[in-house]
Amino acid sequence: MSHDAVADLVERYLNDEAFRMAFARDPEAAVTDAGFELDSDELAALHATVSSRDEPLKPRVSKYSFGS
Amino acid sequence: MTSTASVAAPILAHVWQFRSFSPDTLDALAANATRETAPRGTVVIREGDAGIDAFVVIDGRLEVQIAGKQGPLPIAVLGAGELFGEVAIVAGSERRSASVVALTPVTLLRIDGKAFAQAIADDSHVRPELEAAADRMAVGRFIKSATLLGDLSPAGVAHLAECVHVRRAAAGEVVIRQGDPGTECFLIRDGELEVIDESGATVRHLATLRSGMLFGEAALLTGAPRNATVRVTRDAELLVLRGADVLDAMAGERELAEHLVALMQARSRPRRRAGIELHERTTADGAAIVTLKDPARGTYFRLSREGAFVWNRLDGQHTLRDLTMDLFIEYKVLAPDVVMDIIRRLAAEDFIEVERLDATATTAPKRHQRFFDGFRAVMEWSYSLNGCDAFFNALYERMGRYVYTRTGLLLTALVAAGGFAAFLAMAQRSAGTLLHAATVARVGAALIPLIVVAIVLHEVGHGVAAKASGARVDRVGLGWFWFRAMLFVDTSDAWLANRRQRMLVDAGGILVNLVLAGAAGYVALVAPNLTVAAVAWVFALWSYVGVLRNLNPLLEYDGYYLLMDALERPNLRGKSLGWIATGLWPALRDRTSLRGHRFELLYALAAVGYIGFVVAYALFAYRFTAQGWVARIVPSGTAPAYGRVFAFALGGLALIRLCSDLWTEGARLRRQAAPRRG
Numbered sequence: 001m002s003h004d005a006v007a008d009l010v011e012r013y014l015n016d017e018a019f020r021m022a023f024a025r026d027p028e029a030a031v032t033d034a035g036f037e038l039d040s041d042e043l044a045a046l047h048a049t050v051s052s053r054d055e056p057l058k059p060r061v062s063k064y065s066f067g068s
Numbered sequence: 069m070t071s072t073a074s075v076a077a078p079i080l081a082h083v084w085q086f087r088s089f090s091p092d093t094l095d096a097l098a099a100n101a102t103r104e105t106a107p108r109g110t111v112v113i114r115e116g117d118a119g120i121d122a123f124v125v126i127d128g129r130l131e132v133q134i135a136g137k138q139g140p141l142p143i144a145v146l147g148a149g150e151l152f153g154e155v156a157i158v159a160g161s162e163r164r165s166a167s168v169v170a171l172t173p174v175t176l177l178r179i180d181g182k183a184f185a186q187a188i189a190d191d192s193h194v195r196p197e198l199e200a201a202a203d204r205m206a207v208g209r210f211i212k213s214a215t216l217l218g219d220l221s222p223a224g225v226a227h228l229a230e231c232v233h234v235r236r237a238a239a240g241e242v243v244i245r246q247g248d249p250g251t252e253c254f255l256i257r258d259g260e261l262e263v264i265d266e267s268g269a270t271v272r273h274l275a276t277l278r279s280g281m282l283f284g285e286a287a288l289l290t291g292a293p294r295n296a297t298v299r300v301t302r303d304a305e306l307l308v309l310r311g312a313d314v315l316d317a318m319a320g321e322r323e324l325a326e327h328l329v330a331l332m333q334a335r336s337r338p339r340r341r342a343g344i345e346l347h348e349r350t351t352a353d354g355a356a357i358v359t360l361k362d363p364a365r366g367t368y369f370r371l372s373r374e375g376a377f378v379w380n381r382l383d384g385q386h387t388l389r390d391l392t393m394d395l396f397i398e399y400k401v402l403a404p405d406v407v408m409d410i411i412r413r414l415a416a417e418d419f420i421e422v423e424r425l426d427a428t429a430t431t432a433p434k435r436h437q438r439f440f441d442g443f444r445a446v447m448e449w450s451y452s453l454n455g456c457d458a459f460f461n462a463l464y465e466r467m468g469r470y471v472y473t474r475t476g477l478l479l480t481a482l483v484a485a486g487g488f489a490a491f492l493a494m495a496q497r498s499a500g501t502l503l504h505a506a507t508v509a510r511v512g513a514a515l516i517p518l519i520v521v522a523i524v525l526h527e528v529g530h531g532v533a534a535k536a537s538g539a540r541v542d543r544v545g546l547g548w549f550w551f552r553a554m555l556f557v558d559t560s561d562a563w564l565a566n567r568r569q570r571m572l573v574d575a576g577g578i579l580v581n582l583v584l585a586g587a588a589g590y591v592a593l594v595a596p597n598l599t600v601a602a603v604a605w606v607f608a609l610w611s612y613v614g615v616l617r618n619l620n621p622l623l624e625y626d627g628y629y630l631l632m633d634a635l636e637r638p639n640l641r642g643k644s645l646g647w648i649a650t651g652l653w654p655a656l657r658d659r660t661s662l663r664g665h666r667f668e669l670l671y672a673l674a675a676v677g678y679i680g681f682v683v684a685y686a687l688f689a690y691r692f693t694a695q696g697w698v699a700r701i702v703p704s705g706t707a708p709a710y711g712r713v714f715a716f717a718l719g720g721l722a723l724i725r726l727c728s729d730l731w732t733e734g735a736r737l738r739r740q741a742a743p744r745r746g
């Protein structure tokens with residue numbers, strides 16, 4: 001798969017809601033069904049797990065209640 | 069079947085499409101009509117089957133369905149007086165283009181296909197109307213099966229199919245011009261278009277659009293001018309949707325609204341908000357942690373390595389496509405879903421500037437959410453005083469910095485430990501003193517101001533510990549927290565500190581309580597006056613019990629923050645309950661996933677178990693403290709019942725809080741679902 005083809009895949013993901021939903025269920029199946037052919041490196045990139053550390057941090061409120 | 073010619077004619081006369089038929093034509097159709105009944109679930113006509121008979125609904129409801137990849141897709145619901153099955157004749161096909169299934173027991177009038185075809189041939193007015201209806205059905209079929217509007221209800225699809233008009237555009241034609249106001253959006257039925265940015269010195273290609281895709285939605289949702297130009301590259305057929313019709317559909321259909329917002333965000337070019345600070349640190353296991361801080365709002369956001377990479381490129385020029393490609397090249401991760409998830413989270417917390425929804429395009433929160441939000445606002449009210457960092461700075465410089473040294477902490481620990489020993493040694497004498505009712509009253513009166521001072525000092529302890537960890541303390545306040553008056557200090561800036569420092573901040577208040585309790589233990593040991601000794605001892609007891617309660621990790625007190633920081637799991641409660649709401653059921657079917665979420669499961673089970681403990685504790689405490697008093701003022705024998713009401717009311721409130729968290733956090737997780745997150 002060429003660099004342009006990866007770009008096409010990404011573009012399809014961002015503009016096609018149906019493809020996006022299929023991708024959320026099973027990325028590899030969605031990509032294959034849409035006619036994109038992945039080589040082993042791209043397949044590995046598709047399956048790469050990304051850290052879940054992107055998150056808002058809730059306020060830290062150290063409280064002491066009169067009943068506690 | 070029975071011949072129903074005499075009753076069929078008046079029914080046919082009321083069919084909207086037949087209004088131009090002459091009485092003779094209607095009589096001819098009625099002579100070839102039969103009345104049929106069918107139970108619920110009957111497939112009256114099946115997509116792909118041969119058949120040209122048409123039907124009029126006399127009674128009941130039916131659903132028009134087309135085949136989809138995941139099963140049948142409903143595109144319309146039919147009721148009394150409506151015609152179906154006519155498309156095969158109008159289209160000149162003998163194959164059914166959709167299935168029609170009875171939703172209720174139905175009574176139908178079947179019209180012979182050949183007689184119907186003859187009637188249409190004899191009347192020049194009726195064919196155009198039937199063709200228009202067939203076109204609307206074809207549009208509905210396309211909307212339902214091939215576009216993001218497929219989530220619309222059958223009524224919504226039918227409504228949009230009636231509203232759209234078809235526009236054909238030749239290659240080279242500009243459909244949308246950047247900067248123009250936008251009142252329409254477009255569904256591509258056929259052809260290809262490109263999206264270009266003409267705002268810079270050179271024209272930049274942003275995206276290619278193909279059949280089934282929607283464009284032009286951003287201007288409708290935000291009220292802003294068109295943010296890009298869209299030009300036809302291959303002759304196109306477009307379905308034009310008026311803004312008002314789309315907004316109407318969104319107002320009634322939450323999923324559609326969410327899809328449109330997601331689409332708009334996917335095409336955006338986000339920009340970092342001005343003034344956001346970026347702080348980096350490394351965890352004990354060597355992982356790099358980047359934390360964003362918005363000093364103006366006092367909010368924080370943690371980023372992964374990939375998240376930080378994306379953040380650094382949010383300059384208002386990079387599209388999500390650019391960001392995904394950059395991430396792929398840099399880290400060999402092909403993750404448009406993750407990039408979109410990062411952008412969505414940052415946008416939700418207002419750390420980036422993205423296109424915002426116009427007020428008319430927003431949907432109201434669900435009723436459950438409004439209830440929980442309102443309930444929480446009442447139960448967790450607070451009043452804040454800002455700008456107190458200088459006070460804590462001064463306090464730390466004059467006193468705190470001596471405590472937060474190795475020697476200072478050692479001495480503090482010795483005072484606390486010695487005081488605890490004195491407290492234990494004086495237990496018998498103090499308890500004996502408290503057997504006298506007069507002493508109890510005096511002790512109680514003296515305790516109240518001591519407790520108030522101790523709570524204030526507890527919060528000061530957190531603030532000073534925060535300063536020792538290099539964090540700001542910008543806010544203190546008071547309020548109530550689930551029926552308990554409280555004081556608080558906001559130590560959110562400790563998110564920028566490392567784990568040890570954060571745990572020190574968490575323990576700062578408890579440390580103060582232990583020292584105060586220890587000092588009280590010494591007083592109880594040496595005070596010659598029995599009442600003074602008893603006051604000191606009871607104060608120490610209250611402090612130790614308070615410390616134990618504060619260490620309970622199932623409530624959002626110090627113990628919760630200590631556990632969260634020790635495990636390096638921010639938002640522990642929210643994540644655990646959110647996972648229970650969204651992930652437990654699938655995980656029960658896939659035990660591998662369950663093992664990966666053992667901690668969430670344990671925490672959530674403990675939170676549920678704690679409600680049972682609250683009820684049991686309240687019953688126990690009531691029985692051995694208040695029941696005797698209550699029995700003096702309520703009818704004989706009813707005092708235990710009051711205890712049960714009290715205990716279960718407490719349990720009910722705790723249950724509402726748990727449900728509120730489950731609902732809120734579950735909804736948050738569902739909105740931010742990114743299955744490939746590790």
